[in-house]
Amino acid sequence: MEHLLVEQEVPGQALDGSENTGPDQASRAHSRSHRAADEALDIPAPEETGAAGQMKILFVVHENPLDAPAGVQVYTRSVAEILATKGFETAVFSQRESDSDERLEELEHNGVRYFLVNSRLLSVRNKRFRFRESYDDREVFEHFKAAFDGFKPDVLHIMHLLTLSGEIALHAKEKKVPVIIGLHDYWYLCHRINLLKPDLSPCSGPDGGAKCRHCGDPKYNRFPLSLTMPIMASAFSKRTRYLRRVLNSADIIHSPSQATKRIYVENGTPEDKIELLPYGYMQIESPHKKKMPGYIRLGFVGTIAPHKGLHVLLDALWGVDPARIELQIYGEAPDRGYYESLRKKAEGMNVKFMGTFKRSELSRIYQSFDILAFPTLWSE
Known part of the structure; x- marks a missing residue:
């Protein structure tokens, strides 16, 4: 897969008033970090940037990649590990709930250093998780500064900031460290992450935060909000302004698709700052061979949640002869109510809930499908 290599400088100043620093350096790391996700690519050794001769890249993601089964967390881990094999020095700053008494744990795994904030010991969350901490947790930020000073990165690559801090x-x-921000979803625009309203219909954007107050009902919200409508409108407006400033401070913003880029541009992100960079992917070891003539095996791999649209897929399969088609569903189900509703809907159909799988099994599982189904309701 061919990826975009960014060479031009990113002119101007960030909204916080600081100069854009090291655009060429950010561009090179931006290109390499995601081209590295395809192991078939031949990535040259990093040019010398310090005494050790290794470019140091610090990734930031909201949840510990060593524990997470899917999503941007797994992608972060893959990119960091592959870059480490190519001669880059990589580290990840994240958080996890741990029984340890250490507030900031440091460990190494597969050549990557991890700085992990123990969320169990965060004072705010032990009392009452406030809306502000969903995007600007200053206690987490203090731990980040310690990790930043200890690692001394040449480039900061932010994968996700949910429950961390802008x-x-x-x-x-x-x-003066170059910053790359990845647009893996719409969190910078939408506190619900996926620009879907509570009824799962699409939303065009926050409109300065004015439209977000209707999503503040705790029944539908990812975070407990006991706020009246006027207070909620003000809170969402502050969130929108703050995260726009954070996003626009980046030297480079990368988008995995034209659709994601378009939505961010429509909501105020400068178009010339966003570079299109499709996701890297691992090569399947051998070509798929169809197992049974006249029989189709569908596969779904992902989080089992309403926005992924599995209920739509099951509705589409209703009435189809189960002797002709099978659906295998792989993934974690954090919403047990939704999961049970799917199991009930699937009664009488040739549907199998397979649970999760190890990364080492990915090739085998994908090769077993005739068609990979992707019924998502939002613009991923």
């Missing part, structure tokens, strides 16, 4: 990006800019 100050992470602004701090790197203040320290």
